[in-house]
Amino acid sequence: MTWLDIGALDDIPRRGARLVKTAHGCVAVFRTHDDRVFALDDRCPHKGGPLSEGIVHGDAVTCPLHGMVIGLGDGLARGADQGAVNTYPARIEAGRILLDAARLIRGHAA
């Protein structure tokens, strides 16, 4: 697995997210209140809302458009809602955020 350094952990606010643009669309990189990072497609399964702009609480994000709650780790809708978002391997090393390069460049389906 090749890890791609996409930026510093501190580039993302705690309980916030930033975007990584790829040929297959935007990937939202989240940082939780306790400094974990998660990468998911930036599209809510409900109506395509930008998850990166949602409020991050615990290890979930609430979509800013209509309030669907998505788990950051599994990409699955929480509660009574149905739906799933693609997730990507992400980790932190020495204060830098690393994403799986091949998956990002290939897209999720490959």
Place this chain on the structure above:
Amino acid sequence: MKRKLVVIGAGMASGRVLEHLLAQDPDGWDITLFNAEPRGNYNRIMLSPVLSGEKSYAEIVTHDDDWYARHNITCRFGESVVRIDRENRIVQSSRGSAPYDKLLIATGSAPFMLPVQGRDLPGVVSYRDLDDTQAMIDAAARPGGKAVVIGGGLLGLEAAAGLKLRGMEVCVIHLMGHLMERQLDPAAGYLLQKDLEARGIKVHCKGSTAAILGRERVEGVLLEDNTGYEADLVCMAIGIRPETRIASDAGLEVARGIVVSDQMVTSDPDILAVGECVEHDGQLFGLVAPLYDQAKVVAATLAGQAAAFQPVQTATKLKVTGVDLFSAGDFAEAPGREDIVFRDPARGIYKRLVIEGDRLIGAVLYGDTADGSWFFGLIKDGTDISAMRDTLIFGPAYQGGTGADPLAAVAALPPEAEICGCNGICKGTILKAIEGGATSLGDIRATTKASASCGTCTGLVEQVLACALGDAFEKPAAQPVCGCTDLTHEDLRRLIKARALKSMPAVMQELGWKTSCGCATCRPALNFYLLADWPLDYQDDAQSRFVNERNHANIQKDGTYSVVPRMWGGMTNPRELRAIADAADKYAIPAVKVTGGQRIDLLGVRKEDLPHIWADLNAAGLVSGHAYSKGLRTVKTCVGSDFCRFGTQDSTGLGIKLEKRLWGSWTPHKVKLAVSGCPRNCAEASCKDIGIICVDSGYEIGVGGAAGMDLKETERLAKTATEQEAIDLTVAFVQLYREHAKYLDRPYKWLAKVGLDWVREQLLDPDIRAALIARFDLSQSIYQHDPWAAHATPGAQAAFAPLADLTREAAE
């Protein structure tokens, strides 16, 4: 023949190596020990008690001259090693040299010093060794001295507590949002801060040091936010970095620390390293437990035995007398992990256990750490805790007992058991009230005062009611804020004010939040309540705001934004219109529309363009129209007496004055105003949150109108003769609404709850009105600023752009 071992650095790790080595083979080694400090080995983690005066230096020495002499160790203290000659296996020092068969590097770490102006001034110290400690003790000897400690981690807080005990006035500056963020979650960090503040230590979180000030010696510290603190002593305790220079000069593999194998051997098979200077498997070590494990492995490797270092979980305790704090393992939230949280606000206790599968993997305890080692044992051993899960948080004493049914527990309480701590009401008193006919929480509050103060015992009182009345007791259907709490918005607002809760962790701890960091429902509400009630103390939290308020623009269904410049009272001019047209061209704005509030809306702006279009509009004198905010939106006006043949007053002028006074204020929901110049009401003031209709004899002020989901006509609040009175009443009304309404209630909904009569009573009392206006203006002194101007900086522009762009990376 004895083999020659040279050790560089007499610290806790190398001291432990020597003990193991001599125990295994007392005569196998000819040992030479170099140390840059002119003394032998003392227990560095006990420096804090030395600083606070609870211990003396002699008490923390672990290896004295006698010990070295007894074991025939050649001590070369005060002599620093300058070079390792690996080819000839010789260590060269400032005063001579020593040959070795095996070399052990134990140079430890050096304090990290902030690269700010003034760091070299006399009076600026680190907190690392006995010399630092002595410098601090000397500084504290002067009466009335002030100290600033930079760094609110383990070491910094111990330094702060020690200096305080020695009589100094102490302030801790911490870069992060809460103290000890590596060991504690925000809730425990909040309790710790509260405890330290109760001891008279000032704590300034989110404080970034800009410079250390002083001429001859240190005089103060200046922060980036321009706060200044006087200081006779500045202690930097922001971290350590491994001391690796001697190793890298010798060509050994060094990353952040000296790289060692599982056997603690460096890239040279004859050179080992141990302690804070090493890096093992990408990890550095600062706590003592893993260093002792390393020492054991070093001794074994030197003796030719097989051993491998495996880092284990470590637990942290803060060595500040009277502060009980414990953290161990991994307590971050993650998928598949569950939290068990226990809070006892009255006793200042917080416990959080993190469970993954059937195992306990992390624990944070504050206020009561008696079970810390038991939890730590469960973490280290990976014990299956599924059988005791329900009562795990109560510790070992509760294991093996019967399952805890809260109702049964309450039923079992004796009559003299205290239920309401605030009012000293015991269970028996409540039962008597029930016998006397009380059937609801309200009855109990009215007759006994139980749960009528802080409200945290409400659940208990309800359980007593349920026990006594059985099915006859119906729990009131008051809507809690969200799943994180049982409190209603009204209770929450009341408690935030009554108990002076000024931060989100304070609210969550003191009011027993059930989640670690709230949710998308409670956080925006809390953020508003806190900033409305404590404008000077609370720090607005962007991450607890909805997207529109965080990005200062309205998000559209395709993820683009709309931008609306403010036009005071709906007035504009050719220069502004040209700037808007230019911006629409430059950023290829797909749609330009006039809004219902007499403003111009630029729709379809991309997020990364926002700071740039704002900067362009700013340059033309336009500021944010806050068309996205739960705050003042617009003041719609007609042209009034300036142009209109029917106009009775200057409605445009009044509208502009009101907008200039009210803009930028945050309110529970959006607030729209209008001012019409005559009863023909062209500005449609009768369906606004506040609508003023000018008449010949003055100003008729109506409130509580709406033309959205509900259609409501305003109700008359008052009629005033002068414009100034109309402005005063409007401002006071907005502030009363800010202070009392539930988040996301428009004024008409709030008025339906509290009644217009009550509002009128408040506003027409001159003293109350003046106080409301003063509080509004105070809040505006903090919050009335143009977010567009604030985002015209390169840093803010970068934050709105994607973190990385990989669209040009080709697929393989």
